[in-house]
Every structure is written in structure tokens, then in C-alpha cells.
Amino acid sequence: MALDDFKDVIHRCFRCGYCKFTSNYTDFNCPPYNKFRLETFSPGGRMWLIRAMMLKDIEPSQHLADILYSCTMCANCVEECRFKFHDDIVDIIMEGKASLVESGMVPPTARDFFKNIYLSGNPWKEPQQKRGDWARHYGIPVYKPGDEYLYYVGCIGSYDQRVQKMAGAFGQLLLRAGLSFGILGEDEYCDGNEVLMMGEQGLFEYLAQKNIELFKERRVNKIVTLSPHAYNVMRNKYPRLGGDFEVVHYTELLKELISSGRLKVPGGRKIKVTYHDPCFLGRWNSIYDEPREVLESVDGVELVEMRRNRENAFCCGGGGGNFYTDIIGGGESSPSRIRVREAADTGADIIAVACPTCMTMIEDGLKGEDLDEKIMCNDISEIVLDAITSAEEG
Amino acid sequence: MASGEDHVYEALRTIVGDPFVSRDREELYMYSRDPGASIPRSADWVVLPSTTDEVQKIVILARDMKVPVVPISGGLTLSGLAVPVKGGIVMDMRRMDRIIEVNERSRYVVVESGVSQGKLLSFLKENYPMLRHSMPDAPPSASVVGNTLIYGSGHLSKHGAHSEMINGLEVVLGDGEVLRLGSCALSPYWFGRGPLPDLVSLFVNWFGTTGIVTRLSLKLYPSHPLRDMLIFLVQDPKTIPQAVSMITSTDMMEDVLIVASRPPKAPSVISLLTVYLTAETHEELDFKKELFVDMFKDFGQEGSRMVFTPKEMLPQKLIHGFMEEPQYAAATADFKKGGGFEYVGVVLPLSKVPVAWKMGEEIARKHGFDPLYTVRNVGLGHGVVFAFAYPFNRADEESLQRSRDALADTNDMALELGGTPWKSELEGQAKIMARMDPVVLSVMDGIKRVMDPGGIMNPGNWKHG
Amino acid sequence: MPVKDGNSLYAGLTDILGQEFVSKEPEELYIYSRDSSANPPRPVDYVVMPSSVEEVQAIVKLASSKGIPLIPMGAALNLEGLTLPLKGGIVVDMRRMDKIIEVSEMDRYALVEAGVSQGKLISYLEEKYPMLQHSVPDAPPSATVAGSCLICGYGHLSTNYGTHAEMVNGLEVVLPTGEILRTGSAMLSTSLWFGRGSLPDLTGLFLGWLGTTGIVTKLSIRLYPRPPIRDMVIYMMQDSSIVPDVVYRITHTEVAEDVSIVGQERPEWMKGYQIIAAYVSAHTEKELDLKKSYLKRISKEEFKSKVSFMEEAPGELKEQFMELPFFATKVADWKKGGGFEYVGAIMPIDTLPEAWEKGIDIAHRFDMLYSYAIRVVEGGHHVLFTYSYPFNRADEVSMHNALSALKETQKLSLALGAIPWKPEVDGQKEIIKKMDKGTFKLMQRIRKLLDPGGIMNPGNWEVD
Known part of the structure; x- marks a missing residue:
């Protein structure tokens, strides 16, 4: 794909602005527009500016880069746009960023992001050989051919201390269910979803091919991903590059394990939980029910919805590389802080997440809002695991 | 001179x-x-x-x-x-009392400024029986244009105050310039005020200080063959906002009017809420009656009900008066057998009716009157025109003075409540202007200067400082 | 470029608003110098986004001291270039001022800041005051409430309650001097915004003036009861000359909440038909049935075979017609080109047949299909007749055709005695040409009074 492929589409945006809202217009649901409020930061503004760039009416610039890279690729615009070309909007924005990559005009933090991933396989220049260290503590095995599932953890799950616990919780549940599975450990490499979303197509292809080759070499058939981002890219983008695997998100697998009885979840303590839909699970891949079903299968969990949920969920602000580049972060109007305030309004004890990116963003949001004492952020595996272990401990 | x-x-x-x-x-x-x-x-x-x-x-x-x-x-x-x-x-x-044009399908009439309410009423009845205009409760000699320019209200005020029914004007400014405002500024049709920079408003409530209106296009409304009313006895005036809100939440009524008075020989003040209904068929009329009677069946508690009172139970003279168009409000003038009454009309939000009711009662008592109120819904519960009336005997200066004092107190009270006194006399205007921001006053002065550079148009009105 | 001394102006603006909400970057200047219409772009010097009336005042004072034009903007969806500067200057995007300050349930009004979107007010009322509604225009939900009122807009409920300008209870305005003016009941320095009241009316000075008299920062609008049931019936006919009669009979019943008329050449089955939709709302099914029976009787008794009546509209059509806001913007993609223009002409209903037939000629002459949407206003006192011309933004010829058709239609409308709604600058000039000379002179004098420096959206409502 290239921007040119959209030349018959891009001018079709009228800038009517449905894309800025939730479906019932309660809020602006486009994270950067909600924060910056200049029309340029709306999906329509981006469409028009990208077209202007194609027509050479405006030149690539740092400001343009900020406008495009502040997009979290949450796909609210895809959901809400009333026109037939709505599916193309995020692709066009992605291609717009690709043009900026070509002209060398990306935000400095995005440049660092690309560089680090290229050199180290992760955004933080962490050593590759330490990628699987977290798993030892939980006794999570390394994948070997013949295992049913490759458990793909991803960069954040591998290196972020908080998210390592999330990765561990899911691993322990798989162990308890008696599944044969394993991680790639020090051989795991960045999945490339964010790189792709940020328009570095060359780097994406390099990463994807590297992963596909490795998976094939290890005779992987089924992949369960911790991150919806990895899930998205492996399920939707890898096949075109020859990587045809059966990919599931961990919440889907948990749902199946619980409903088939392989994983028994006894009643836990009484808690009020609200679930934050990750964009790459929800709007990108229409998975809304499974995570909720898992939560509801835990006795004692009372599931309450935030004002914006499912198709209308407000993005945590971390997508499109923003968890790293931080173009949209900071201040009271940062998406994560808005989102945790919304969660607090439900009176929930726990914000349940199903995505490593969301987890880091929501944790930051809670600290920013001084809510970290009042509300916990847990991923769905942690909640399930907690119910099991607390029942065992009696 | x-x-x-x-x-x-x-x-x-x-x-x-x-x-x-x-x-x-x-x-x-x-x-x-x-x-x-x-x-x-x-x-x-x-x-x-x-x-x-x-x-x-x-x-x-x-x-x-x-x-x-x-x-x-x-x-x-x-x-x-x-x-x-x-x-x-x-x-x-x-003398300028020609009805210039009726556009039946666009439902408007263009009248000269001397046309009386009575003339327009009978003209429409005869020539356009499917149409009517909103009649104020003024004598038929009242002028259509005058009433419209001072925020009059009437039987069809569910469509708003009469000022909101202006579709266009022909005016003579203080410098002698003749202009047309509204669609008639560029069209042979007088169908509306916009969509143009609005200038019509510069003649609404300005009391002739901006120019003389010579022609006015007024909106007309459908007229239906059947008209009837339902009367409810108001036990507690505090419930009026809720009741009017409920009635106006349907589009089924023609008019809502509340009257409080102490009829001769009656032991105390009686408050009646009247819902006027119109219909094309008896089926429709019955439906509407049933709707409103049912609406108040379970309303309030003992002491705060709206008690449906069949017409037959009330004096026929009263009913006749209520149904008359225009209603003979001027009957008040002879309450004291003295040929005079004066009232303060106040435009108030519906929610302020109970407090105005109570404070009006205190003022009336203080000056030796019984409360005598008329409250008309304007818009769909968007406001009321609350008239506090004080009849006097023209031949008795003491009675006149008490009336004036009560009026002054009522004006103060109305302003205190945030209402806008209706067609205020000079004293009332001064009180209103005392509450206005200097920016408002300076814009008003500026507008007057533009429209009437010589200051000859009804001078002394809307004049401050 | 009238903007000299640019640096100190920029510094002044950032002093007021901070860096984040002032822009002179090419990206913002690009977007704000264009709207969704086929109008050519017009350069903007600065874009600012104030968040409070004090900030607006400071901006106005600064611009006034330097003689820089100010162009207030809501969502810029007027499609007539009314927020594109004619003489450069500062575009004031009001949309950070988006608080719903107060809803008075009993007195049925909402006091909102000028940047509140239609969508926000719709959802707010739905959630908190389900018994109330405001009149929603056929615009996208991103359109602003204030914008629609100030351009004398129309929406659902306009058939009963008039234009959006008529629904304004009062305004807070920053005058070109930087002073604050409140109109309506709030003139009396109270916090009540219940109506224009019986005071000398100043509200009109900002209605229809297209931003040339001041910047509106707050407004109170009327809210209306919202009955729980809403439905519609349809009349179809193949003779534009009987439409005025049918509409007259419908509005005479006073049971229709809204009446609109549609005509378009595609899909094929619609070609040649006039389709009248009459909306009905009710509190009970019985009330609904009664109202519908009235509407049915008209077609049966008065028009017989000339009009066919559908008590139930076909599913998909009904879904489209019932949506609030109505998705009129879909026209924009008819040519797969992201744009449409329209002329909204306000006219007495008697002129509808001629407007209908001649509009078809114009559309065909410019290689387009006719597409009409007509709203009956305030019980039939006039109609808003909109002629839509979709165009392809990437095709110069198509844009040119749309603009030409637009101009022809404007001419037609004026010749018929109609008034083009929210006209772009050339249309304004056509209107002025036809207008009573004294009336235009008065407009100029009022403007001079309120805006002696001529900084408010200059170029609009002016002659060359």
C-alpha cells in the first residue's frame, strides 16, 4: 500500500466531524482532537492535510508530524465515519506517516523508537538476552516444536516490571490449565504493529519477516498473544507476508479454557470491576464479549460499564506508539487521565485491562490523578488468577 | 413650542x-x-x-x-x-386601518398600524375562516400593531409572545427615512424576518423611540371549528408550574390561563386554571378533554390538587366571559364601580410563579386590595405574563393613589424576582434601567441615535440619567 | 495581508492563550482557510482558541487596538465560506468554550457556551433531561448550537416552533470594543435567561449578521417537550403544483411535529415524485393513532388519487428519515468526491412549484441530478427549500459546475421572491442589490455603531 493507492478516496472526506464523537455524541472520542481541539488534529483535519501534502500544497514539517503522530490509531473515526470509505481512514493516516518517514520528517521520539527497535528489537534498548528473564520466576517454559501454543509476550510484557506480572499471571493460568505452550524468551522480537502504525513500513517488513521465519522454523501453528497489538498485526498483516498462523488473544483463550472446564475458577472476593476495551481488540478486531465473559465467570466480580464502552470506548492514549513518543500525553486532558476519571465515576475497585499498553497508560493515569490508592489496575488474567489463589488459600 | x-x-x-x-x-x-x-x-x-x-x-x-x-x-x-x-x-x-394583504397559504396578514383587533378578527372570520390571529385579552379597539410591538400575548401565545409573530415591518425612522424590514426588504412577500440581519427587533419594546411602524406582517394560525375549555380549581398556587409544565408538554392545548380573583360576595380568592382546546372533530375534542382531565386525576394531594370543575357547575356568565374572544378583561375596570384599573404585567419564568403569587398577595393586602391575577402561559411553558391588577375608582383620588402605590411595589418585586416588567410606564422604565449594565444602556442610546438622530421619537421613554 | 507587526501580535495572543491555542503554523492556516464547500481558500493569519469570555475580550481588545480582522467560527459547516476571512486576520475557533452551563427544566431553556456542539447538547439532554429536546438541524453533530442560531438555522421542530434564531432567549456577546453585552432577560443583570422578555430587543443585533457585530460567547435557547413516541407518515405525488395545497392541509391539522418534502433523481423510484414526510409525536399510542388518522384523512378526502399515502414508511427509508440529526451530509459522497454545495432559499410555499421545476432545469444544465430537501417552517409560514449540488473535490470541472449551479439557483431564488439563506459573499451582494436601500443603510449604520473599527468579519454584508 502507498498513499497513491488512496488518491481516489482521500478527497472524499467532507470534514463533517462524525468521526470526532462517540456514536451517541456524548463526548469527543478522538483522543488527539479532544486534547488539542484545533481542527487540524481531527481525523478530517488529518485527511485534508495529507491530501494537501500529496498535492504539495503544504510541505512535511515537524508540526505536521506532531499532528499525524498524535493519532493513536484508535480507529474511533473508522467506527463513526458515516461514509463508505471509513475503513480507509486509519490506513490513510498510516500512509501519511509513511510519507513523513520517507521525507525524514518524523518527531524525534518516533525516530528514537524506530532506531531502538531496529538495533535492539525493543523500544528501550534493553538487552535481547534478558527478554525472557521475567518468565523464570513463574516457571513458564520456552516454546518447543510440538507445543500447542506459542505464547507471544511482546516488548512491554517482557521488559516493563508492572506488565511482567500480567504476563506472568496469564502464563500461570496456562500452566494450571495444563496447556502445552511456551514463550520464545530471548529469541522473541518486536511484533511490529506500532512500527507499522507509525509508518515505518520497511522496518515493519523486516520485523514481520524475521518473526515469520522464526515461527516457521519453530513449527508454530497457534499463537496466543498477550497484546492486542501483536494479535492485530499477526492476524491481519502477517498473512500477506506469508505468515499464516492461527492467532488468538489471551482473553479468547481464557474464555475457551474456562467454558470448556479446563480452567476452574472458584468464587473470589466481592469486587466491582470496570473493563477498559483496548482499541486493537475492540474496534480493530471486534472482540468485545470474550473479555467480559471471562470477568463475569469469576464469582464475586460485579462488572460495571464505563460511560464509554465497547465500540465507544475511549482510547488510553498509548496506541500509534504514543506510549513511547508521548506526543499526546501529559496534563489533565491526557487520554489516560480522562479515562481513569471515567473509571472512577463507576465506583469500581478495579479497572480491568487486556492490553500491556493500556496497563502502562492506565497505571500512569491513576498516578496522575492520585487515584492509585483508590482504584487498582489489573489485567484480566490477574483477576482470574487472584480468584483462584485466594480460594485455595481459603 | x-x-x-x-x-x-x-x-x-x-x-x-x-x-x-x-x-x-x-x-x-x-x-x-x-x-x-x-x-x-x-x-x-x-x-x-x-x-x-x-x-x-x-x-x-x-x-x-x-x-x-x-x-x-x-x-x-x-x-x-x-x-x-x-x-x-x-x-x-x-386612519391607517387597511388590511393590505392576506397570504392564505403562507398564513400571514399585512396590516396598517391602525387596524384594530376587532377589525382583523371579523375580517378573518368572514374571509378566511381557516385562519386566525392571536387575540389579546384587550378590548377589540386595541391595535394589532401596538399590541404586537409591546410584547402582547393572547390566545395563541403557545406560539410565543405576539412580538414573535412579526414577519416584517414598514417603518419611518426619526430622520424620515421609510424602510422595509424582514423578507419584504427585498421580496414582494412578507413571509418572515429572516434570514437577514435582524432589524425588526429594533422596534420590539422600544416604545416608539426608534421610529414609527406603518405596516406590519403578522403570522396567522389555523382556526378550527370547535373550541372548548376545561376549568380546574387550583388548591395550591405552588403547583402551578408543575401543572403548566405538564399541560404544555403535550401540543394538545390552545391556551393556558390562570385567573385569581375574589368574585363579589365570595368569602375568599378563587384561583382557576383554564385549558382552552380547539378541534376539527368532536372525537378530537373528546380525546383532548379526556387527556387533560385524566392528567390531573392523581395530581397532588389533598390541599394541592387541581380539581376539575365541570363548566356546568360554574356561573354561566363567567363561562361565557372565559370563552369570549377577546376575553372581556376590561370588566375588571368596573370592579370598583369606578371605571379604572391598572395592572403591572410581568414576564416571568414559569418557575417563579409561586413566589410572585405570594409576594403579590402581600402587596395587594398591604394596599387594601384582594389579589387579582391573570397568568398566561407563553410558548410551551417558556414563560408567563403575570398581570397583577388593581382596580380603582377614577373619581376617588385616594383609591387612585393606593393603586399607584401598589403598582410601584409590584414593579419592585417583579424586578427583584428577575422578571421583566411589561410595557412599563416611565417610573418602571427608570427602575428597569437602574438594573441594566452600563454597556446595555450605551448600546441602547447608540441605537436610538442611529434611528432617531434628532431625538424626536417619543422622547422621555427609555431615557436614563 | 493586513497583518503588520506580526510578531508582537503573535506574542500578544500567546500571552492571552498560551502557545498551545494560538497557531500561525502552515497546517492550521491551511485547514482554517478552507471550509467543506467548493469555495476557494482564503488566507488566514492566525488561529486562536479561547476558553473563556475573558480571553475573548482580551483577544478582541488586542485585535481592535491593531485593527486586525476577527472571524468568529463554530464548526465552519455553513458551506458558504462565512468563516473564511475575506480580509485576512484572526480566526477565533470557539469550540473550547463548550460548557453546558445550565438547563432549566421547568423554564425549558439551556444556557450554553458558543462552542457547544449539537451532538453534545443532544446527548446531554438525552441523558439528563429525557423529557426535553432542542431543535436539531440536519447538520452533522459537530455543528455548533450557537452557529445554527446565529445564521437563522432550521431543524427538526422548526415546523412548529420556527427558526433557530427565533428560539434564542438571549445572548452574551463580546462587542468589538471588548465590552460584554447581555441581551434578553439577562439584560437586567440577573442570572435568569428565560426569554427575550418585554425589554428593548437587542438580541436581533446578532442574528443573521454573520459575525459582523460581535462575538457571541453564550446563548440561551428554548427547549421543547419530548414526547416518548415519534413516528412518521408519507405522502407521495407526481405533481409539484399540488404540494402547497397538501402542505397547507397537513399544517392546518396542527398535529404534525415536522413536515419536510424531498425530491431526488436517484434512486430511480424517487424520480419525478414529491415525497412529503409528516412527523408525529405523541405520549400515547392512542394519541398517535388519532394524529395519524387526521393525516390520513387529508389524502383520502381532499386529494384522492392524486396523492398516495403511506401510514408506514418502508423500513430503510424510515430509519433514515427518523434519525436525529438527519444525515443530510450523505450527499457529500454522491459523486465520491467529498463535497456538496447547496442553496437554501426561504420562500412562501406558493412559489414551491416554480422553484421545483426550474431547479430541475438548472441541475440538468450543469450536468447534475436534482436533489431537494424542503422544510416547512413554523406551521407553514414559509419553507426552506434546499437545492444540493454534490461535487468531486478532486475534479475542478465538477467543483466549477457546482458553484455555477449554485449561483444560478441563487439568482432564481431572488427572482422568485425567495431569500437565500446564509449566503456567501457574492450572494450577500446580490441580496443587497435587491434590498430596500434605506434598510441597507440602516444596517451599515448599526454596524458602524457597534464596530467602529470595522474588525468584525469584514467583507460580509458589504458592497464593493
Whole structure:
């Protein structure tokens, strides 16, 4: 794909602005527009500016880069746009960023992001050989051919201390269910979803091919991903590059394990939980029910919805590389802080997440809002695991 | 006026012809007072033009001679708005009483400013039985244009105050310029005010200080063959907002009116809420009646109910009065067998009715009156015009003074509540302006300067400082 | 470029608003110099986004001291270039001022800041005051409430309650001097915004003036009861000359909440038909049935075979017609080109047949299909007749055709005695040409009074 492929589409945006809202217009649901409020930061503004760039009416610039890279690729615009070309909007924005990559005009933090991933396989220049260290503590095995599932953890799950616990919780549940599975450990490499979303197509292809080759070499058939981002890219983008695997998100697998009885979840303590839909699970891949079903299968969990949920969920602000580049972060109007305030309004004890990116963003949001004492952020595996272990401990 | 006096008179005669100009004591006497309780103020000339052209000539004369011009039509404001403050020419518009045009399908009528309510009512009944206009509860001699320009209200005020029913104007400004405002500024049709920069509003509630309206296009509404009413006894005035809100949440009523009075020989004040209904068929009428009767079946508790009172249980004279169009509100004038009454009308939000009710009662009692109220819904519960009336005996100065005092107190109370006093007399205007921000006053002054550079248009009104 | 001394102006603006909400970057200047219409771009010097009336005042004072034009903007969806500067200057995007300050349930009004979107007010009322509604225009939900009122807009409920300008209870305005003016009941320095009241009316000075008299920062609008049931019936006919009669009879019943008329050449089955939709709302099914029976009787008794009546509209059509806001913007993609223009002409209903037939000629002459949407206003006192011309933004010829058709239609409308709604600058000039000379002179004098420096959206409502 290239921007040119959209030349018959891009001018079709009228800038009517449905894309800025939730479906019932309660809020602006486009994270950067909600924060910056200049029309340029709306999906329509981006469409028009990208077209202007194609027509050479405006030149690539740092400001343009900020406008495009502040997009979290949450796909609210895809959901809400009333026109037939709505599916193309995020692709066009992605291609717009690709043009900026070509002209060398990306935000400095995005440049660092690309560089680090290229050199180290992760955004933080962490050593590759330490990628699987977290798993030892939980006794999570390394994948070997013949295992049913490759458990793909991803960069954040591998290196972020908080998210390592999330990765561990899911691993322990798989162990308890008696599944044969394993991680790639020090051989795991960045999945490339964010790189792709940020328009570095060359780097994406390099990463994807590297992963596909490795998976094939290890005779992987089924992949369960911790991150919806990895899930998205492996399920939707890898096949075109020859990587045809059966990919599931961990919440889907948990749902199946619980409903088939392989994983028994006894009643836990009484808690009020609200679930934050990750964009790459929800709007990108229409998975809304499974995570909720898992939560509801835990006795004692009372599931309450935030004002914006499912198709209308407000993005945590971390997508499109923003968890790293931080173009949209900071201040009271940062998406994560808005989102945790919304969660607090439900009176929930726990914000349940199903995505490593969301987890880091929501944790930051809670600290920013001084809510970290009042509300916990847990991923769905942690909640399930907690119910099991607390029942065992009696 | 000594020096120019004769010249003005002669010039007026040249413009309108002999019989239609006067400086005789009898006319000056009549035009120096209105039926309200205000103290008379003298007029110098009275003139009755018959065309816009004549109006223009008179205004140019007045402009050149620096003589005030005070337009009058029905002369029934009861607040002296058409009685000169600074002398000058009283321009009686009532010879200009042509109904120029009815556009049936676009439902508007263009009238000259002397057309009376009665004339329009009968004209429409005869020629356009499917149409009607919103009648105020004023005598049929009241003027359509006058009533419209002072935020009148009437039977169809669910569509808003009468000022909101203006589709366009022809006016003569203080400098003699004749203009058309609204769609008629560029179209042969007088179908609406917009979508143009709005100038019509510069004649709404300005009491003739911005120019003289010579023609007005008024919105008309469908007329239906059947009309009836339901009467509810109001046990507790605190429930009125809720009741009106419920009634207006349907589009099934024609009008909602609440009247409180102490009929002769009655032991106390009786408050009645009336819902007027119209319909094409009896089925429709029955449906509407049932709807509203049911609506109040379980309303409130003992002591705060709206008690449905079948018409048959009430004096037929009263019912007849209620159903009359226009309602004979002026009957109040003879409550004291003295031929006079004056009232303060206040435009209030619906929610303020109970407190206004209570405070009005205190004022009435203080000055030796029983509360005498009329409250009309305007819009769909968007506001009310609350009239506090004080009848007096014209032949009894003490009674007149009590009436004036009660009016003054009521004005203060209304302003305190955030209401806007309706068609206020000079004193009331002064009180209103005392509450206005200096920016408002300076814009008002500026507008007046633009429209009337010589300051000849009904001077003394809306004047501060 | 009238903007000299640019640096100190920029510094002044950032002093007021901070860096984040002032822009002179090419990206913002690009977007704000264009709207969704086919109008050519017009350069903007600065874009600012104030968040409070004090900030607006400071901006106005600064611009006034430097003689820089100010162009207030809501969502810029008027499609007539009314927020594109004619003489450069500062575009004031009001949309950070988006608080719903107060809803008075009993007195049925909402006091909102000028940047509140239609969508926000719709959802807010739905959630908190389900018994109330405001009149929603056929615009996207991103359109602003204030914008629609100030351009004398129309929406659902306009058939009963008039234009959006008529629904304004009062305004807070920053005058070109930087002073604050409140109109309506709030003139009396109270916090009540219940109506224009019986005071000298100043509200009109900002209605229809297209931003040339001041910047509106707050407004109170009327809210209306919202009955729980809403439905519609349809009349179809193949003769534009009987439409005025049918509409007259429908509005005479006073049971229709809204009446609109549609005509378009595609899909094929619609070609040649006039389709009248009459909306009905009710509190009970019985009330609904009664109202519908009235509407049915008209077609049966008065028009017989000339009009076919559908008590139930076909599913998909009904879904489209019932949506609030109505998705009129879909026209924009008819040519797969992201744009449409329209002329909204306000006219008495008697002129509808001629407007209908001649509009078809114009559309065909410019290689387009006719597409009409007509709203009956305030019980039939007039209609808003909109002629839509979709165009392809990437195709110069198509844009040119749309603009030409637009101009022709404007001419037609004026000749018929109609008034083009919210006209772009050339249309304004056509209107002025036809307008009573004294009236235009008065407009100029009022403007001079309120805006002696001529900084408010200059070029609009002016002659060359």
C-alpha cells in the first residue's frame, strides 16, 4: 500500500466531524482532537492535510508530524465515519506517516523508537538476552516444536516490571490449565504493529519477516498473544507476508479454557470491576464479549460499564506508539487521565485491562490523578488468577 | 413650542387636510391621558395621517422643527406610553386601518398600524375562516400593531409572545427615512424576518423611540371549528408550574390561563386554571378533554390538587366571559364601580410563579386590595405574563393613589424576582434601567441615535440619567 | 495581508492563550482557510482558541487596538465560506468554550457556551433531561448550537416552533470594543435567561449578521417537550403544483411535529415524485393513532388519487428519515468526491412549484441530478427549500459546475421572491442589490455603531 493507492478516496472526506464523537455524541472520542481541539488534529483535519501534502500544497514539517503522530490509531473515526470509505481512514493516516518517514520528517521520539527497535528489537534498548528473564520466576517454559501454543509476550510484557506480572499471571493460568505452550524468551522480537502504525513500513517488513521465519522454523501453528497489538498485526498483516498462523488473544483463550472446564475458577472476593476495551481488540478486531465473559465467570466480580464502552470506548492514549513518543500525553486532558476519571465515576475497585499498553497508560493515569490508592489496575488474567489463589488459600 | 407653533399646525394641515389635525382643547385633553392611573401629560397637536407618505412628511416636519412625535394606535397600554412626555405631536395611526394583504397559504396578514383587533378578527372570520390571529385579552379597539410591538400575548401565545409573530415591518425612522424590514426588504412577500440581519427587533419594546411602524406582517394560525375549555380549581398556587409544565408538554392545548380573583360576595380568592382546546372533530375534542382531565386525576394531594370543575357547575356568565374572544378583561375596570384599573404585567419564568403569587398577595393586602391575577402561559411553558391588577375608582383620588402605590411595589418585586416588567410606564422604565449594565444602556442610546438622530421619537421613554 | 507587526501580535495572543491555542503554523492556516464547500481558500493569519469570555475580550481588545480582522467560527459547516476571512486576520475557533452551563427544566431553556456542539447538547439532554429536546438541524453533530442560531438555522421542530434564531432567549456577546453585552432577560443583570422578555430587543443585533457585530460567547435557547413516541407518515405525488395545497392541509391539522418534502433523481423510484414526510409525536399510542388518522384523512378526502399515502414508511427509508440529526451530509459522497454545495432559499410555499421545476432545469444544465430537501417552517409560514449540488473535490470541472449551479439557483431564488439563506459573499451582494436601500443603510449604520473599527468579519454584508 502507498498513499497513491488512496488518491481516489482521500478527497472524499467532507470534514463533517462524525468521526470526532462517540456514536451517541456524548463526548469527543478522538483522543488527539479532544486534547488539542484545533481542527487540524481531527481525523478530517488529518485527511485534508495529507491530501494537501500529496498535492504539495503544504510541505512535511515537524508540526505536521506532531499532528499525524498524535493519532493513536484508535480507529474511533473508522467506527463513526458515516461514509463508505471509513475503513480507509486509519490506513490513510498510516500512509501519511509513511510519507513523513520517507521525507525524514518524523518527531524525534518516533525516530528514537524506530532506531531502538531496529538495533535492539525493543523500544528501550534493553538487552535481547534478558527478554525472557521475567518468565523464570513463574516457571513458564520456552516454546518447543510440538507445543500447542506459542505464547507471544511482546516488548512491554517482557521488559516493563508492572506488565511482567500480567504476563506472568496469564502464563500461570496456562500452566494450571495444563496447556502445552511456551514463550520464545530471548529469541522473541518486536511484533511490529506500532512500527507499522507509525509508518515505518520497511522496518515493519523486516520485523514481520524475521518473526515469520522464526515461527516457521519453530513449527508454530497457534499463537496466543498477550497484546492486542501483536494479535492485530499477526492476524491481519502477517498473512500477506506469508505468515499464516492461527492467532488468538489471551482473553479468547481464557474464555475457551474456562467454558470448556479446563480452567476452574472458584468464587473470589466481592469486587466491582470496570473493563477498559483496548482499541486493537475492540474496534480493530471486534472482540468485545470474550473479555467480559471471562470477568463475569469469576464469582464475586460485579462488572460495571464505563460511560464509554465497547465500540465507544475511549482510547488510553498509548496506541500509534504514543506510549513511547508521548506526543499526546501529559496534563489533565491526557487520554489516560480522562479515562481513569471515567473509571472512577463507576465506583469500581478495579479497572480491568487486556492490553500491556493500556496497563502502562492506565497505571500512569491513576498516578496522575492520585487515584492509585483508590482504584487498582489489573489485567484480566490477574483477576482470574487472584480468584483462584485466594480460594485455595481459603 | 411657542415660536414654531403656528407653523407646525399649518404644515400638518397641509399634509393631512383640515379635519385630521387638531390643537383644540378637547382633543388635547383626550390625548394627554390614557385609561390607566398615570398623571396626564400634555400634547400640543394631534394628527391623523392616512398613508405612509403622510407619516413620512410629518416626521420630516417634526425633525426639522425639532418637535417630538408620539405614535398612538389603540392607546390602551394603561401605562401612558402614548401620552407625550415632552409635548409635541401625537400621531394617531387609526386612519391607517387597511388590511393590505392576506397570504392564505403562507398564513400571514399585512396590516396598517391602525387596524384594530376587532377589525382583523371579523375580517378573518368572514374571509378566511381557516385562519386566525392571536387575540389579546384587550378590548377589540386595541391595535394589532401596538399590541404586537409591546410584547402582547393572547390566545395563541403557545406560539410565543405576539412580538414573535412579526414577519416584517414598514417603518419611518426619526430622520424620515421609510424602510422595509424582514423578507419584504427585498421580496414582494412578507413571509418572515429572516434570514437577514435582524432589524425588526429594533422596534420590539422600544416604545416608539426608534421610529414609527406603518405596516406590519403578522403570522396567522389555523382556526378550527370547535373550541372548548376545561376549568380546574387550583388548591395550591405552588403547583402551578408543575401543572403548566405538564399541560404544555403535550401540543394538545390552545391556551393556558390562570385567573385569581375574589368574585363579589365570595368569602375568599378563587384561583382557576383554564385549558382552552380547539378541534376539527368532536372525537378530537373528546380525546383532548379526556387527556387533560385524566392528567390531573392523581395530581397532588389533598390541599394541592387541581380539581376539575365541570363548566356546568360554574356561573354561566363567567363561562361565557372565559370563552369570549377577546376575553372581556376590561370588566375588571368596573370592579370598583369606578371605571379604572391598572395592572403591572410581568414576564416571568414559569418557575417563579409561586413566589410572585405570594409576594403579590402581600402587596395587594398591604394596599387594601384582594389579589387579582391573570397568568398566561407563553410558548410551551417558556414563560408567563403575570398581570397583577388593581382596580380603582377614577373619581376617588385616594383609591387612585393606593393603586399607584401598589403598582410601584409590584414593579419592585417583579424586578427583584428577575422578571421583566411589561410595557412599563416611565417610573418602571427608570427602575428597569437602574438594573441594566452600563454597556446595555450605551448600546441602547447608540441605537436610538442611529434611528432617531434628532431625538424626536417619543422622547422621555427609555431615557436614563 | 493586513497583518503588520506580526510578531508582537503573535506574542500578544500567546500571552492571552498560551502557545498551545494560538497557531500561525502552515497546517492550521491551511485547514482554517478552507471550509467543506467548493469555495476557494482564503488566507488566514492566525488561529486562536479561547476558553473563556475573558480571553475573548482580551483577544478582541488586542485585535481592535491593531485593527486586525476577527472571524468568529463554530464548526465552519455553513458551506458558504462565512468563516473564511475575506480580509485576512484572526480566526477565533470557539469550540473550547463548550460548557453546558445550565438547563432549566421547568423554564425549558439551556444556557450554553458558543462552542457547544449539537451532538453534545443532544446527548446531554438525552441523558439528563429525557423529557426535553432542542431543535436539531440536519447538520452533522459537530455543528455548533450557537452557529445554527446565529445564521437563522432550521431543524427538526422548526415546523412548529420556527427558526433557530427565533428560539434564542438571549445572548452574551463580546462587542468589538471588548465590552460584554447581555441581551434578553439577562439584560437586567440577573442570572435568569428565560426569554427575550418585554425589554428593548437587542438580541436581533446578532442574528443573521454573520459575525459582523460581535462575538457571541453564550446563548440561551428554548427547549421543547419530548414526547416518548415519534413516528412518521408519507405522502407521495407526481405533481409539484399540488404540494402547497397538501402542505397547507397537513399544517392546518396542527398535529404534525415536522413536515419536510424531498425530491431526488436517484434512486430511480424517487424520480419525478414529491415525497412529503409528516412527523408525529405523541405520549400515547392512542394519541398517535388519532394524529395519524387526521393525516390520513387529508389524502383520502381532499386529494384522492392524486396523492398516495403511506401510514408506514418502508423500513430503510424510515430509519433514515427518523434519525436525529438527519444525515443530510450523505450527499457529500454522491459523486465520491467529498463535497456538496447547496442553496437554501426561504420562500412562501406558493412559489414551491416554480422553484421545483426550474431547479430541475438548472441541475440538468450543469450536468447534475436534482436533489431537494424542503422544510416547512413554523406551521407553514414559509419553507426552506434546499437545492444540493454534490461535487468531486478532486475534479475542478465538477467543483466549477457546482458553484455555477449554485449561483444560478441563487439568482432564481431572488427572482422568485425567495431569500437565500446564509449566503456567501457574492450572494450577500446580490441580496443587497435587491434590498430596500434605506434598510441597507440602516444596517451599515448599526454596524458602524457597534464596530467602529470595522474588525468584525469584514467583507460580509458589504458592497464593493
